[in-house]
Each structure stands twice: as C-alpha cells, then as structure tokens.
Amino acid sequence: MTEYGRGAGSEPWHPEDPLYGDQGWGAQQAASGQQAPYGGHEQQPQQQYQQQPQQQYYPQQPQDPYASQPQYAEQQLQQGYAEQPQQGYPQPQYADQYAAQPQQYNGSGGWDTATGQQAAMPYAGQQPDPYNNGYADEGHDLYSTPEAYPPPQPPGQRTAPAVPEVPEQGGEWDAEPQEESHPFFTGADDGEREDDDPRESRRGTGGGGRDRRGKTKKKGKSGRACLVLAVVFAVGVGGVGYVGYDFYQKKFGAAPDYVGEGSSETVTVEIPTGAGGSEIGQLLKQAGVVKSIDAFVQAQNDDPKGKTIQAGAYTMKKGMSAANAVKLMLNPSSRNSLIIPEGKRNSWVYGEIDTRLGLRPGTTKDIALKNAGSMGLPDWAKGHKNVKDPLEGFLYPASYPVAKGMKPEDVLKKMVNRASSEYGKQDLAAEAKKLNLDGPWQLITVASLVQAEGKTHDDFRKMAEVVYNRLKPDNTQTNQKLQFDSAYNYLTGKSNIKIGLAEINSNPDPYNTYKWRGLTPGPIGNPGTDALAAALNPTGDGWMYFVATDGEKKTEFAKTLTEFNKLKDEFNAQSGQ
Numbered sequence: 001m002t003e004y005g006r007g008a009g010s011e012p013w014h015p016e017d018p019l020y021g022d023q024g025w026g027a028q029q030a031a032s033g034q035q036a037p038y039g040g041h042e043q044q045p046q047q048q049y050q051q052q053p054q055q056q057y058y059p060q061q062p063q064d065p066y067a068s069q070p071q072y073a074e075q076q077l078q079q080g081y082a083e084q085p086q087q088g089y090p091q092p093q094y095a096d097q098y099a100a101q102p103q104q105y106n107g108s109g110g111w112d113t114a115t116g117q118q119a120a121m122p123y124a125g126q127q128p129d130p131y132n133n134g135y136a137d138e139g140h141d142l143y144s145t146p147e148a149y150p151p152p153q154p155p156g157q158r159t160a161p162a163v164p165e166v167p168e169q170g171g172e173w174d175a176e177p178q179e180e181s182h183p184f185f186t187g188a189d190d191g192e193r194e195d196d197d198p199r200e201s202r203r204g205t206g207g208g209g210r211d212r213r214g215k216t217k218k219k220g221k222s223g224r225a226c227l228v229l230a231v232v233f234a235v236g237v238g239g240v241g242y243v244g245y246d247f248y249q250k251k252f253g254a255a256p257d258y259v260g261e262g263s264s265e266t267v268t269v270e271i272p273t274g275a276g277g278s279e280i281g282q283l284l285k286q287a288g289v290v291k292s293i294d295a296f297v298q299a300q301n302d303d304p305k306g307k308t309i310q311a312g313a314y315t316m317k318k319g320m321s322a323a324n325a326v327k328l329m330l331n332p333s334s335r336n337s338l339i340i341p342e343g344k345r346n347s348w349v350y351g352e353i354d355t356r357l358g359l360r361p362g363t364t365k366d367i368a369l370k371n372a373g374s375m376g377l378p379d380w381a382k383g384h385k386n387v388k389d390p391l392e393g394f395l396y397p398a399s400y401p402v403a404k405g406m407k408p409e410d411v412l413k414k415m416v417n418r419a420s421s422e423y424g425k426q427d428l429a430a431e432a433k434k435l436n437l438d439g440p441w442q443l444i445t446v447a448s449l450v451q452a453e454g455k456t457h458d459d460f461r462k463m464a465e466v467v468y469n470r471l472k473p474d475n476t477q478t479n480q481k482l483q484f485d486s487a488y489n490y491l492t493g494k495s496n497i498k499i500g501l502a503e504i505n506s507n508p509d510p511y512n513t514y515k516w517r518g519l520t521p522g523p524i525g526n527p528g529t530d531a532l533a534a535a536l537n538p539t540g541d542g543w544m545y546f547v548a549t550d551g552e553k554k555t556e557f558a559k560t561l562t563e564f565n566k567l568k569d570e571f572n573a574q575s576g577q
Contacts, residue, residue, distance in 0.1 A: 255294035261324050262289070262317030268336065268403040271329075273311040277301070280309065284325060288318045295322035305330055312337030313401025336403035340395060340415070342528030343451040347493060349395045349526075353411055356402040364408040371409060376416045380429070380440045386510040386521035388491070393444045393523030394419040422529070431536050435468060441522070443535060448523035451531035452486035455548065455555045460534030462557050465543045467535075471518065477544060477561055482513035490524040547571050 267287045271280055281296035290296045299322035300306035309329050313336040316328060328334050338352055350365040357364075368375070372390040373382065381394065391412070396419035402411055428440035437443050446467055454460045470478050488504060489495050491511035504514045511520045527535075543557045545564035549571050558564040 255298060256292040257295035258291045258319050258321050260319070260321060262320035265318045266315055267318060268313050268401075268405055269316050270313045270401040270403075271309070271311050273398075275311065277306075281322075284316065287316065289316045289320050290322050290325050292322075296325060299323040299326045303327070303330070310335070310337075310399070311401070312399055313403040313406070315403065336401060337399045338402040338411075339399045340397045340526065342397040342531065343448075343525045344395075344397065345490065345525045346389050346392050346395055349415070353402060353408055356404070357406060357408060357411075358404055359408065364412070367408050368412055375409070375413055376420060378420055378423070378440075381444075384441060384522055388511070388522070390522075391416065393448055393526055395526050396422055397526055397528045419526075423532075426536070435536075436471075442519055444527065444532075445519050445523045447527035447532040447535040448525045449482070449484060449486065449520070450534055451527040452490075452525050453484060453546070453555075454531070454534075455553050457530050459546075459555045460531055461537065461539045462541070462543050463546065463555075464534045464538035465541065466546055466557070468538055469542070469544050480517040481515075482519070484513050487511050487513040487520050487524055490520075549574065 267289065269283055269287050269289065271283065277297045277300045278293060281290065281293035284290045284296055285293055303326050306326050314329050314334050315336055316325065338356060340349055350368065351361065353364040354361050368391050375391060377390065377394060395415040398418055400411060400414055428443050432439050432443045446464065449467060450460050450463045454463045467482065469475065470482055471480060485499055488499060491509045504512065508515060510516060513520065542559045545558040546555055547567040548555050549567060556567050558567055
C-alpha cells in the first residue's frame with residue numbers, strides 16, 4: 001500500500017490530482033449531474049477533510065494509470081489511511097461537496113465500518129478529492145453554507161458573476177447626491193469642519209459618547225462658492241479690460257479737448273513763477289478753461305513759442321480748445337501782471353494795485369499800514385522806530401499777477417514773501433556785522449539808498465563805499481551825515497533834483513540826512529538784486545563824494561572835498577545855475 005491507498009505497486013502522480021496543476025474537474029462534476037470523464041459513473045459525495053496530515057508520495061515505478069488498471073475506473077469508494085501520520089500540508093477547501101452518501105470515519109485507519117473493507121483509491125473512472133475523506137466528525141461542509149463562496153467551475157463552464165440588483169424606489173434611482181465637504185465649497189473654516197476620524201464613525205451613540213454626525217450640514221454652499229468664483233472672475237476680467245483700455249487711451253488715444261475759442265464767461269488764472277506745462281495745464285483745467293492736462297501740454301509743445309509763457313495772471317475764457325488757450329496766453333493783452341521796477345517806492349506800488357483792482361485810491365496803502373504785522377515780514381524787520389512804512393523795501397521788484405477779483409492783501413503778501421525769500425538766501429545778519437551795521441534791517445536800508453542814488457550798475461559798488469565811508473566815526477568832512485537828496489525826496493514824496501538849502505536845513509524829519517547823522521530810520525525804496533549785492537561788497541578805493549553831472553544818467557565820484565567842489569561847479573554850469 002502507498003500513502004494514498006492506491007494498492008500494490010507504484011503509480012504515477014495522477015493528472016487530476018489537485019496538486020497536479022489546474023485540473024481535477026472530474027470529481028467536481030457529479031454534484032451537478034454530469035458524467036465523470038473517465039469512467040462514466042457518478043462519483044460519490046465527499047465530505048470535507050480539514051487539515052489531515054499526510055506524507056509525501058514517492059512514485060516507485062512509472063506506469064500508465066489508464067491502461068493497466070481498469071478496475072479502478074469502477075470504484076466508487078475512497079480509501080483513507082490512518083496507520084501512519086501523514087505529514088501536514090494545509091489543504092484548500094473545495095467548493096463542490098457530495099452529500100448523497102456520507103462516509104463515516106471511525107478513527108481506526110480509514111476502514112469502512114459498513115462493509116468492513118478498505119476503500120480503494122479511484123483512478124480513471126472518477127477523481128475524488130484526496131484531501132477530503134468524508135469524515136463526518138471533522139467539520140461541516142463550508143461550501144454548503146450561505147456565507148461560503150460558490151464552488152469553482154471548469155474553464156468551459158464559467159459564467160460572469162451576477163450583478164447585484166439596484167434597489168428601486170418609484171422606478172428611479174433615488175440616491176441623494178453626495179454633498180461637498182471641503183471647506184472651499186462649504187465656506188466653513190477649520191473650526192467648523194466635521195471630524196473625519198474613522199474611529200469616531202465606529203463609535204455608537206451610547207456610553208456617553210458624542211455623535212459627531214449629529215451636526216446639521218449646511219446646504220447649498222457649493223453653489224454659493226461657485227457664484228463667488230464667477231463674480232471674482234468677472235471682476236478680474238473687467239478690471240483687466242479697463243486697465244488695458246486706459247493704457248491704450250493714454251498711449252495711443254487723443255487727449256480729451258474742447259472745440260473753439262471758448263464761451264463769453266471769463267476767468268482769471270494765476271500762473272506762478274517757474275510753472276511748467278503740466279502745472280499750467282492743471283490750473284487751466286481746474287478753472288474750466290481746458291478739458292484735459294494732456295491736451296494743453298500737447299498744444300504747448302506744438303507751438304514754437306509755447307515754452308515762453310511767463311508767470312502772471314491771465315484772463316481766459318472757459319471751454320477753450322488747448323491750442324487757443326496757448327495762443328491767448330502768448331498775447332500780452334491777456335496777461336494781468338504788475339511788474340515792480342527796481343528802486344520803486346511802496347507808494348507807487350500801492351497806486352498800481354488800486355488801479356488794476358479797480359479800487360479807490362489809497363485803499364491798498366491803508367490796508368498795508370493797518371495789517372503790516374500780518375503780511376509775513378521777518379522778525380528782524382519789525383518794531384523799528386520812526387519808520388514811515390513797515391513794508392518799504394519788502395515789495396520786492398518782480399512780476400506779480402494782479403487782476404480784478406483779487407484782494408489787495410493777497411497781492412501784498414506775495415510781494416513780501418518774495419522779498420523774504422530773496423533776502424533769506426544770504427546770512428544778512430553776519431554780513432551786516434562785518435560792515436559795522438546794526439543787523440539786516442540797516443543792510444536793506446543801505447541797499448535802498450544805493451539803488452536810489454546810483455544811475456548804473458557800475459555805480460552801485462562806489463555808491464555803497466560812499467555810504468560806509470560817511471558813516472565812519474572819524475569822518476570829519478561830512479561829520480557822519482549822508483546828505484542824500486533821495487532821502488529828503490522820500491520824506492516829501494517827491495523826486496526833485498533841485499532842493500534849496502533853506503528847505504533842507506529847516507525840515508526836522510528823521511529821514512532828512514542833511515540834518516541827522518547816520519542812516520534813515522528804514523529803507524526809502526525797494527532795492528533790486530544788484531543793489532543788494534553792491535551793499536554787501538562795496539569798493540575800497542576811498543570814495544567820499546559823488547555828483548550827477550548830467551542830472552540823470554551820469555554820476556561822477558570824488559575822494560576829497562576839493563574834487564567834489566570841482567564836480568559841483570561842472571554840474572551847476574550844465575544846469576544853468
């Protein structure tokens with residue numbers, strides 16, 4: 001006997017043995033009513049034999065199992081051996097088990113207790129499962145239970161697995177669509193997210209545990225998220241389009257502009273000193289003269305004289321084309337500016353402002369004397385005694401816009417501010433100390449005297465030296481008296497060349513330099529830049545006297561009294577005296 005109960009003699013490994021490849025379907029066909037492929041007999045039912053140890057089989061002699069052993073084809077019983085413990089191979093369970101004729105295993109070595117004989121091992125006629133000897137006491141047929149997998153089928157009889165039926169409710173699929181749970185679609189922040197821990201899903205509601213699924217889900221948030229995205233996208237596209245259009249208009253499109261020479265309504269536009277095309281265009285646009293800054297700049301660049309527009313007040317028409325605006329500003333008749341010449345007194349300036357503003361004569365002078373402290377004078381120009389006009393010397397010679405509708409105090413403030421700005425460019429206090437003067441106020445006074453007595457710019461430095469030499473304490477020739485006719489004319493408000501000695505000597509006014517030593521109480525006019533520069537840098541040639549020999553344009557200088565008298569005689573001869 002061999003280990004598998006095949007009888008005497010050696011037998012080869014049967015091809016349908018379960019361990020002999022993917023064959024052995026003969027033994028599985030009896031349960032479905034099919035004939036065994038080798039013997040034509042129905043195979044006997046088998047029971048599962050679980051984890052039966054077995055020994056390895058070693059074939060002794062090769063032999064044809066189908067030709068030499070016909071008696072095995074008719075066998076219907078299987079033989080199991082228990083004399084020797086078979087070495088364990090955990091065997092697979094087979095799906096198709098035969099339950100028609102169960103065999104009993106009595107534990108005595110595989111003998112059939114009903115016949116008392118040992119069951120033969122089937123061969124050609126049938127191929128039973130060599131690992132399941134049908135022992136009823138060893139276990140249940142696991143393939144016959146509802147939970148078991150179906151038995152394997154032969155290759156030719158395999159069918160596709162059945163598709164599970166979909167439950168119908170009303171004939172339509174009624175499953176609720178899954179709701180988006182990501183915060184991007186739900187709109188919830190991290191604190192509102194549901195706990196996705198799988199451990200929580202396995203917990204029951206009992207035992208005091210919290211049911212995290214009890215939170216009410218927010219509906220419709222995915223739709224709102226899509227709507228927000230759509231709005232953001234639309235805004236982005238619109239913004240890009242607007243920026244692109246604006247860029248095109250600025251780079252390639254024509255600037256907005258009016259057409260024609262404007263309406264009958266006029267407006268005064270003040271152009272400050274040093275203003276460029278863009279600044280002028282902005283002022284004109286704010287006044288309603290032109291439609292855009294770019295249009296004016298382009299028109300100014302197109303006109304050959306466009307860059308020569310000067311500061312001042314211009315009378316313009318509203319709604320003008322940029323080209324017509326440039327043309328009108330180049331016409332002197334549209335320019336409402338007051339130009340203050342160097343050396344002019346404040347009385348002349350006040351009269352000009354009254355005339356241009358259409359005010360009663362003396363209006364500007366009254367405002368100046370009354371509000372001098374609020375006009376913007378520097379501290380060193382305030383609080384001096386016997387000063388006739390606190391603003392004298394501070395209506396700086398320049399061009400100022402003066403047109404109807406403007407206030408006198410506003411015009412005066414601009415002039416004072418300009419003077420303070422020009423005087424502040426130098427350290428007048430330090431310069432005055434070098435020249436033995438009492439501060440910047442006296443320095444401006446010297447400059448006003450130089451401006452009034454000098455006829456040309458070449459005379460200014462010599463005239464400044466005459467002033468400083470006569471102010472010296474050791475001056476015995478004039479005894480520190482300036483003896484300037486311009487100072488006496490200032491106090492009288494006149495400009496006479498011929499002044500009698502009796503008149504001069506009888507007038508006690510502090511501005512009478514024939515009577516009083518030293519400088520006048522304050523400036524006698526508004527000096528220009530050259531006069532101030534000469535006062536800061538006089539000559540050093542020793543000039544003490546001067547005479548206007550022609551009375552107007554020619555001034556000659558002398559160092560001694562003798563030279564002065566000679567020049568005086570020359571002057572008297574020319575004037576008929």
